[in-house]
Amino acid sequence: MTTPLLTLIFPSNQANLADVADVVTNPSAWVNEAGLAVGSEDVIDSEITYLDTFDGRIYRRGVTLSVDAKERRRELVLSHPSGQTKGRWRIRKSPSTAETLPLASSTSRTGPGSSGGHGELADVISTIGIRALIPVLVWKGEVRSARIVDPLEKTVALLTSYVGVLAMADGSHVKAPSVVMIEPLKGFSAHGEALASAAAAYPSLAGDLNIFHCLAESAGISPAGYDTRLRLTCEPDAPVRDALRELLTSMLDTVKATLPGVLADTDSEYLHDFRVSVRRARSLLGRFKAHFSGSALDHLVGELKWLGNITGPTRDLDVFLINAVTYLRDAPPEDEQGLVALGEHLHHQRRLAQRRLARELKSERFVEFIQWWTAWLEALDNDGVEEPRARQAADAAIAKQWKRLLKQGDAIHPETPVEALHALRIEGKKMRYLLEAFSPLYPGRPMKRIIREIKRLQNNLGDLQDYEIQQVQLRQFAHDMAARSSAAPVEALVAVGRQIERLAGKQQNERERFSDVWTKVAAPKHRRTLRDLCAPKVT
Amino acid sequence: MECIALYSMKGGVGKTAAAVNLAHLAAKDGRRVLLWDLDPQAASTFYLRVEPARGGAKGLLRGKRDLDPLIRASDYEGLHLLPARFSFRNADAALADSEAPARRFRQLVKPLSDDYDLIVFDCAPGFSMLSESVLGACRYAFVPVIPTPLSIRALAMVCDNLGKRPRIRPFFSMVDRRKLMHRDIVDAPEQLARKPLATAIPYASQVEQMGSYRAPINTFAGGSTADRAFAALWAEVRELTDR
Numbered sequence: 001m002t003t004p005l006l007t008l009i010f011p012s013n014q015a016n017l018a019d020v021a022d023v024v025t026n027p028s029a030w031v032n033e034a035g036l037a038v039g040s041e042d043v044i045d046s047e048i049t050y051l052d053t054f055d056g057r058i059y060r061r062g063v064t065l066s067v068d069a070k071e072r073r074r075e076l077v078l079s080h081p082s083g084q085t086k087g088r089w090r091i092r093k094s095p096s097t098a099e100t101l102p103l104a105s106s107t108s109r110t111g112p113g114s115s116g117g118h119g120e121l122a123d124v125i126s127t128i129g130i131r132a133l134i135p136v137l138v139w140k141g142e143v144r145s146a147r148i149v150d151p152l153e154k155t156v157a158l159l160t161s162y163v164g165v166l167a168m169a170d171g172s173h174v175k176a177p178s179v180v181m182i183e184p185l186k187g188f189s190a191h192g193e194a195l196a197s198a199a200a201a202y203p204s205l206a207g208d209l210n211i212f213h214c215l216a217e218s219a220g221i222s223p224a225g226y227d228t229r230l231r232l233t234c235e236p237d238a239p240v241r242d243a244l245r246e247l248l249t250s251m252l253d254t255v256k257a258t259l260p261g262v263l264a265d266t267d268s269e270y271l272h273d274f275r276v277s278v279r280r281a282r283s284l285l286g287r288f289k290a291h292f293s294g295s296a297l298d299h300l301v302g303e304l305k306w307l308g309n310i311t312g313p314t315r316d317l318d319v320f321l322i323n324a325v326t327y328l329r330d331a332p333p334e335d336e337q338g339l340v341a342l343g344e345h346l347h348h349q350r351r352l353a354q355r356r357l358a359r360e361l362k363s364e365r366f367v368e369f370i371q372w373w374t375a376w377l378e379a380l381d382n383d384g385v386e387e388p389r390a391r392q393a394a395d396a397a398i399a400k401q402w403k404r405l406l407k408q409g410d411a412i413h414p415e416t417p418v419e420a421l422h423a424l425r426i427e428g429k430k431m432r433y434l435l436e437a438f439s440p441l442y443p444g445r446p447m448k449r450i451i452r453e454i455k456r457l458q459n460n461l462g463d464l465q466d467y468e469i470q471q472v473q474l475r476q477f478a479h480d481m482a483a484r485s486s487a488a489p490v491e492a493l494v495a496v497g498r499q500i501e502r503l504a505g506k507q508q509n510e511r512e513r514f515s516d517v518w519t520k521v522a523a524p525k526h527r528r529t530l531r532d533l534c535a536p537k538v539t
Numbered sequence: 540m541e542c543i544a545l546y547s548m549k550g551g552v553g554k555t556a557a558a559v560n561l562a563h564l565a566a567k568d569g570r571r572v573l574l575w576d577l578d579p580q581a582a583s584t585f586y587l588r589v590e591p592a593r594g595g596a597k598g599l600l601r602g603k604r605d606l607d608p609l610i611r612a613s614d615y616e617g618l619h620l621l622p623a624r625f626s627f628r629n630a631d632a633a634l635a636d637s638e639a640p641a642r643r644f645r646q647l648v649k650p651l652s653d654d655y656d657l658i659v660f661d662c663a664p665g666f667s668m669l670s671e672s673v674l675g676a677c678r679y680a681f682v683p684v685i686p687t688p689l690s691i692r693a694l695a696m697v698c699d700n701l702g703k704r705p706r707i708r709p710f711f712s713m714v715d716r717r718k719l720m721h722r723d724i725v726d727a728p729e730q731l732a733r734k735p736l737a738t739a740i741p742y743a744s745q746v747e748q749m750g751s752y753r754a755p756i757n758t759f760a761g762g763s764t765a766d767r768a769f770a771a772l773w774a775e776v777r778e779l780t781d782r
Contacts, residue, residue: 147614152588152590153588153753154587154588154589154614155614185611185612186610186611186612186619187608187609187610187611187612188611188612
């Protein structure tokens with residue numbers, strides 16, 4: 001059973017600073033009111049770095065992960081948002097990925113009753129997945145730790161206060177909210193309650209206390225990280241151009257937000273999110289081209305296509321390398337050496353591809369394009385022309401795309417050439433992007449199920465295409481190996497050959513799954529839903 | 540979870556000092572430790588500055604009370620205390636109607652294994668149903684022996700009366716090497732009914748000062764002869780229990 005923790009947070013703009021100072025740096029007055037006294041006290045300079053993924057996965061898990069550095073010691077701390085520690089691990093270096101976090105078997109300094117630290121860390125490791133851990137907030141200041149004692153001089157509670165600043169990205173500092181934590185020792189909860197009553201006289205924050213949330217607010221950052229999902233806020237009867245401007249601005253914002261991570265190659269998801277935003281923008285412009293002027297639209301679409309092209313090679317290699325772990329595991333032992341050599345080759349190719357990509361994204365062409373796109377969106381207005389309402393335009397676009405998708409999908413049978421499936425994949429993406437972008441205009445989110453089935457379709461067709469691309473890449477690799485040396489290791493070539501066969505097998509499996517997957521997408525209930533929502537345009 | 544007992548037929552042999560210091564050192568070593576003070580004199584409880592509890596021994600020993608709410612954290616990280624109760628003097632009556640008191644006691648402590656790596660029982664002196672039950676729940680019983688003939692005889696009685704469990708490991712306590720008798724006995728340990736641990740705890744003022752400081756020796760006299768002796772004793776206990 002863990003000991004409850006009382007947390008008091010004093011906002012940095014607290015009106016009565018004298019009160020805050022009393023509570024935080026001179027607690028004797030109110031501690032004495034509880035019939036207790038402040039025993040020995042330590043003051044240590046400390047730096048606490050909160051870690052999370054770019055998209056706030058740890059925050060959304062409901063915990064915080066931080067590196068506490070004081071004196072010469074560094075600890076990884078997993079906490080409840082109120083500050084209650086769930087686990088502590090001594091570390092040498094700040095972790096940057098799930099693999100560099102302490103494993104469950106390592107020694108943990110957790111107190112009795114909090115043995116859940118290892119399990120919770122394992123959950124965090126699985127939540128992080130392939131994303132990198134980045135510092136999202138840095139707090140620096142004084143940590144005061146005091147023992148609160150009873151008349152027998154027995155420690156009954158620990159009082160810890162944090163007074164400091166937040167280090168901002170531009171090098172400046174802002175005053176952080178002061179935090180006081182009262183932790184009664186096990187068996188002394190009555191004393192904890194007495195302290196809480198005495199502290200209640202001071203104007204701290206009430207309600208559901210989340211220290212990280214408060215710190216993030218003070219620093220002006222979102223505690224939940226960057227959200228790449230589209231959230232259209234305009235009204236259904238707003239002019240359609242308002243909706244399009246809002247959506248395209250959101251996509252441009254994601255391109256800008258993910259760019260530093262792409263350039264630094266922090267993790268592969270930055271590039272994935274960058275590409276998805278580019279594809280969404282292209283898809284939206286293609287569907288609603290009638291609402292934009294010709295030359296500007298051509299320029300925008302052309303540059304977005306360029307971005308799709310220059311990011312493709314790196315992303316393809318990322319997908320291969322992400323799957324390579326599974327391939328290695330599934331391969332027979334005699335192929336292991338060959339596949340390891342393949343892996344090294346792919347990593348090398350990826351490094352080259354990333355360098356080329358970074359050059360392009362630092363080029364004048366790219367910088368100018370982003371500036372142009374930003375200015376174009378800001379200048380986008382209605383031109384005084386009568387235009388349809390957002391919902392009306394969405395109905396028509398969805399209806400048209402749905403008809404197109406059904407026609408192509410219904411026409412596919414087991415002997416249909418694979419190119420038709422690749423084409424269907426693209427139409428499925430366009431359908432999904434439309435539904436995701438405009439679903440806020442439809443109350444009750446009736447398209448949720450359809451979107452889910454289309455995602456499954458995309459996974460099926462996406463895997464199909466990935467396996468094909470990877471077979472091509474492997475053939476090229478085998479050629480390169482043989483071309484480099486006439487004495488290319490036979491084992492490596494044989495291993496590559498067998499891997500190509502396995503990929504062909506997986507491709508065939510996905511092909512065979514298509515029929516079931518498609519049946520769910522094109523189910524009568526989905527046809528009815530879209531007909532009812534987008535009537536009378538759906539037939 | 541490991542259970543060990545500090546036990547002796549005789550009082551005043553350094554049992555409680557050993558219990559408190561070993562428990563503290565084990566906690567410093569990273570273990571989650573519960574020190575259970577079973578002596579109505581409540582000396583361990585006093586050393587750790589906790590108020591002894593009142594009443595309730597009967598219900599506790601019969602398993603009718605949850606142990607967790609009775610536990611108190613000490614001032615030392617990783618060390619908790621189940622305080623003594625004066626009503627433990629009537630413990631035998633509480634256990635008298637139990638068919639297998641040792642098994643009952645083992646069941647009583649079993650739920651603690653989620654929260655603790657080590658339980659150290661500070662037993663009351665003398666032989667009783669309670670001590671027999673506690674010892675039955677332990678793998679090792681460490682018996683402090685002052686190097687005198689009477690203490691050696693008392694050890695022999697304990698060894699004769701207890702079965703194979705727990706394993707009895709005596710250690711010399713309150714050793715004053717200025718005394719010829721102490722030197723002779725410590726230097727000829729084969730006289731003891733069981734082979735003693737290599738460490739001998741000296742007669743030292745720091746041990747008495749525990750009552751003034753109300754704290755383990757390591758916290759106020761770290762590096763002293765007594766502190767080093769208890770550290771060495773813990774090292775031997777740890778090696779035995781880690782096997």
